[in-house]
Amino acid sequence: MIVSLNSLPNPIGAVATAIPSSGAGGFSEALGSAISQVESAQNSAKAAATALLTGGQGDIHNVALAAQKASLSLELFQQVRNKFVSAYQEIMRMPM
Amino acid sequence: MSLDRVGLELGSYLSFLTRRQEVIASNIANADTPGYKTLDVSLPSFRQALVQAEEAPGLTTRNDGNNVSMDREARLLTENTMKFTLAAQMLRGQLKDIRSAIEEGRSS
Amino acid sequence: MSLFGAISVSASGMEAQRIRAELITENLANADTTRTPQGGPYRRKDAVFSTSAVQGSFAQALLELSAVPATGVSVSQITVDDSDPERRYLPGHPDADAQGYVAFPKINPASEMVDLMSASRSYQANVAAISSVKDMIARSIDLLR
Numbered sequence: 384m385i386v387s388l389n390s391l392p393n394p395i396g397a398v399a400t401a402i403p404s405s406g407a408g409g410f411s412e413a414l415g416s417a418i419s420q421v422e423s424a425q426n427s428a429k430a431a432a433t434a435l436l437t438g439g440q441g442d443i444h445n446v447a448l449a450a451q452k453a454s455l456s457l458e459l460f461q462q463v464r465n466k467f468v469s470a471y472q473e474i475m476r477m478p479m
Numbered sequence: 480m481s482l483d484r485v486g487l488e489l490g491s492y493l494s495f496l497t498r499r500q501e502v503i504a505s506n507i508a509n510a511d512t513p514g515y516k517t518l519d520v521s522l523p524s525f526r527q528a529l530v531q532a533e534e535a536p537g538l539t540t541r542n543d544g545n546n547v548s549m550d551r552e553a554r555l556l557t558e559n560t561m562k563f564t565l566a567a568q569m570l571r572g573q574l575k576d577i578r579s580a581i582e583e584g585r586s587s
Numbered sequence: 588m589s590l591f592g593a594i595s596v597s598a599s600g601m602e603a604q605r606i607r608a609e610l611i612t613e614n615l616a617n618a619d620t621t622r623t624p625q626g627g628p629y630r631r632k633d634a635v636f637s638t639s640a641v642q643g644s645f646a647q648a649l650l651e652l653s654a655v656p657a658t659g660v661s662v663s664q665i666t667v668d669d670s671d672p673e674r675r676y677l678p679g680h681p682d683a684d685a686q687g688y689v690a691f692p693k694i695n696p697a698s699e700m701v702d703l704m705s706a707s708r709s710y711q712a713n714v715a716a717i718s719s720v721k722d723m724i725a726r727s728i729d730l731l732r
Contacts, residue, residue: 447730508600
């Protein structure tokens with residue numbers, strides 16, 4: 384149960400409290416939803432760029448913004464995933 | 480953790496400035512077209528979905544029906560470009576802040 | 588219309604003003620032309636401007652109803668002045684008629700020059716518009732850095 388992670392020192396504890404969860408499924412659910420958000424950000428960016436370059440639809444600043452959001456989403460996801468992984472390893476190392 | 484709200488305000492402001500620049504270009508191109516009336520987009524009207532360029536109020540009409548004032552259009556051209564530069568810079572700053580926040584999280 | 592459409596609009600403005608300037612220089616050059624292949628003196632030419640939709644993409648055309656109009660300008664007609672020419676009394680002139688009058692073009696060089704200055708200023712204004720739009724496009728691309 385993730386609740387026990389609340390007592391860990393920052394920042395791992397802070398990241399862990401953001402997980403809405405019940406059981407080990409909490410980890411994979413949170414990661415899963417994060418992955419799909421990153422994917423949808425990438426798709427939006429690609430669609431916006433295609434629309435502008437082929438049909439001339441849309442504003443350039445919106446295309447640039449979508450591209451940056453996709454890139455930031457990916458970076459944020461990577462950092463959060465790393466935190467998850469190290470939190471998981473920390474738990475595994477705990478003497479039970 | 481979606482970044483959907485990032486750049487929402489500034490992004491739509493940039494869209495408004497883009498629409499306005501297009502209308503100003505139309506006004507300048509038609510400065511000598513008989514019967515042409517100066518068009519403009521206003522920020523309140525931009526908040527709605529459909530943006531219709533409306534006739535700009537308070538301009539005097541000449542004999543050929545044209546009311547384009549080159550002084551007004553030239554002034555708006557410069558003003559609009561400057562506002563766009565400022566808003567785009569602010570947006571860049573926002574994105575940079577988010578990026579450094581993410582990177583700082585990596586080290587701690 | 589997008590920023591690229593705005594460039595097309597300003598380009599149409601430049602084209603129209605250029606045509607106008609060309610007609611004015613033609614008028615000035617022929618201010619004293621009393622003989623033309625069509626017979627009679629040179630007749631003053633003028634350009635008629637009218638709004639014209641700028642070439643956009645097909646996708647844009649579908650959105651025309653709700654979008655900002657991409658109204659450029661074009662020279663819809665070149666009118667030739669067909670009112671009675673100015674007649675001056677010059678009996679020795681080769682083109683003089685029976686009463687000694689010669690038909691001259693009704694062209695006032697001073698007002699043609701004023702027109703030319705106006706066309707030149709409008710041309711420059713369109714150039715400034717293109718330059719500012721190019722600036723905005725560059726700033727937008729900057730967002731990617």
